[in-house]
Amino acid sequence: MKNIKAILIITARTIRELIRARVLYSLLVFLLIAAWGSLFIGGLTFESKFEVATDLGLTGSAFFAAISAILIGVEYVGAVSSRVFWPALSAGVKRSELFAGRFIGAGVIVLILSSVPSILLYWSFYLLGGGGSILPLRDAALLLPLEALLIFSVSSVLSVNFSKALAFALSIGIWIACHMHPDPLAMEVLYPGSVSRIIMFIQNILPDLEYYNARISSTTSTGHFVLALYQTLVYSLLSVVLGIMTFRKRAL
Amino acid sequence: MDGIEFRWSVTTKSLEVLNLQKKFGKNFAVKDISFHVGAGEIVGLVGLNGAGKTTALKIILGLIQADSGSVSIDTGTERRRGDIGFLPEESDFSFLLTGYETLLFAAALAGKIFYVEEVFNKTGIFYAKDKRIGTYSKGMKRRLGLACALVTLPKLIILDEPQSGLDPLGRRGLASILEEERSKGNSILIASHDLNETAEICDRVVVIHKGRDIAVLEREKISDGKLKEKFFELIESDLAECVAK
Numbered sequence: 001m002k003n004i005k006a007i008l009i010i011t012a013r014t015i016r017e018l019i020r021a022r023v024l025y026s027l028l029v030f031l032l033i034a035a036w037g038s039l040f041i042g043g044l045t046f047e048s049k050f051e052v053a054t055d056l057g058l059t060g061s062a063f064f065a066a067i068s069a070i071l072i073g074v075e076y077v078g079a080v081s082s083r084v085f086w087p088a089l090s091a092g093v094k095r096s097e098l099f100a101g102r103f104i105g106a107g108v109i110v111l112i113l114s115s116v117p118s119i120l121l122y123w124s125f126y127l128l129g130g131g132g133s134i135l136p137l138r139d140a141a142l143l144l145p146l147e148a149l150l151i152f153s154v155s156s157v158l159s160v161n162f163s164k165a166l167a168f169a170l171s172i173g174i175w176i177a178c179h180m181h182p183d184p185l186a187m188e189v190l191y192p193g194s195v196s197r198i199i200m201f202i203q204n205i206l207p208d209l210e211y212y213n214a215r216i217s218s219t220t221s222t223g224h225f226v227l228a229l230y231q232t233l234v235y236s237l238l239s240v241v242l243g244i245m246t247f248r249k250r251a252l
Numbered sequence: 253m254d255g256i257e258f259r260w261s262v263t264t265k266s267l268e269v270l271n272l273q274k275k276f277g278k279n280f281a282v283k284d285i286s287f288h289v290g291a292g293e294i295v296g297l298v299g300l301n302g303a304g305k306t307t308a309l310k311i312i313l314g315l316i317q318a319d320s321g322s323v324s325i326d327t328g329t330e331r332r333r334g335d336i337g338f339l340p341e342e343s344d345f346s347f348l349l350t351g352y353e354t355l356l357f358a359a360a361l362a363g364k365i366f367y368v369e370e371v372f373n374k375t376g377i378f379y380a381k382d383k384r385i386g387t388y389s390k391g392m393k394r395r396l397g398l399a400c401a402l403v404t405l406p407k408l409i410i411l412d413e414p415q416s417g418l419d420p421l422g423r424r425g426l427a428s429i430l431e432e433e434r435s436k437g438n439s440i441l442i443a444s445h446d447l448n449e450t451a452e453i454c455d456r457v458v459v460i461h462k463g464r465d466i467a468v469l470e471r472e473k474i475s476d477g478k479l480k481e482k483f484f485e486l487i488e489s490d491l492a493e494c495v496a497k
Contacts, residue, residue, distance in 0.1 A: 087397070090338035
């Protein structure tokens with residue numbers, strides 16, 4: 001019970017800190033202005049106003065979700081090894097409790113923040129008469145938070161083990177790599193031998209983030225969502241375990 | 253912990269450190285440090301920059317692992333959260349929170365939220381408790397750090413350069429707080445550069461040089477400004493010994 005209480009206290013503090021972080025609101029406002037501005041670009045096309053606006057809105061939302069998730073992971077979960085928490089650790093708070101509390105608190109904010117843009121865009125486009133062409137935005141409201149949570153988990157683990165800049169760069173790299181799908185046959189032709197096998201091995205370990213792309217799977221079924229949720233939970237759980245294991249060993 | 257033994261035992265020594273050793277790469281940060289802090293005692297760790305004081309404190313607090321040696325902490329009862337209060341060399345806080353929220357966080361983790369207001373008053377920053385830490389001066393942050401170290405009513409208080417950043421009034425306040433904690437039977441370990449103030453408040457001083465404890469000076473040898481003189485004498489003779497070797 002003491003462990004759960006400590007985790008809850010740390011979670012509450014993390015949520016409070018993030019609610020007060022102005023940079024995230026600025027990013028969100030910037031994204032919404034850009035996405036609503038896309039309606040103007042869409043209006044210039046021949047009867048494809050909402051298709052173009054939806055496409056631009058989705059791209060912006062996905063980018064915003066990933067960048068925010070990585071920033072939050074690196075800055076707020078990575079803070080566990082900073083001097084801010086030395087007194088708490090010295091007073092007997094376990095490193096696993098600190099990591100778990102920060103992770104859960106920041107994770108909740110990542111989930112909310114990454115779903116807000118697509119929900120706002122969907123409802124505003126719907127009220128403007130967007131019809132069926134804006135459905136991917138509705139699906140994105142479910143899929144993007146899962147993708148954001150996954151990449152947030154990865155960045156959290158990296159932030160415990162590397163400097164902020166390196167963890168940020170590696171997280172971006174992994175995010176891009178997870179969106180790429182090299183064809184095994186083409187890889188064999190391009191890089192014959194062990195190189196292609198290594199690349200394919202890495203590809204198999206990394207999660208498939210294209211699965212969360214609402215533009216590709218515009219008619220998202222419950223099964224698709226469940227599988228996405230399953231993949232997110234598995235990778236997030238692995239990341240938490242790995243994060244705690246490495247943080248426990250780390251010299252502060 | 254690899255290579256280091258942490259024990260919780262019933263002794264009159266609140267903290268006992270034996271033959272601590274820690275290497276970073278090929279260099280010894282701590283080569284051989286042993287000392288103890290009794291119940292109701294204030295012990296100072298003094299030394300030049302890079303002598304190994306902060307590393308020794310970090311090992312005691314479990315923030316880094318020693319290569320060998322042992323640390324025994326006895327707080328009188330079964331160890332509970334908040335039994336050790338720590339003030340790091342540089343106080344660092346989340347600037348998004350207020351002083352009150354920060355102190356409440358430290359207190360809540362130890363389940364001692366009833367002392368928050370009292371500790372704010374004691375450290376002299378009650379007037380700023382609802383302000384964001386981003387607006388605090390260096391001295392105010394230092395006082396808040398001290399408040400965080402005291403709010404859990406710790407039995408063992410470890411302070412790294414507590415005087416740094418404090419004005420004369422703050423230093424006087426710190427001395428009276430430490431005196432009060434000593435009278436309650438709590439043990440205090442201070443790492444400091446300030447020889448005069450360390451000599452004034454400490455019962456015993458451990459001189460550290462190049463990762464080793466080269467002398468333990470009792471109160472009568474450090475009072476009346478004798479610590480400064482003795483300190484330089486010890487450092488110079490140790491340096492001469494090192495050169496001769």
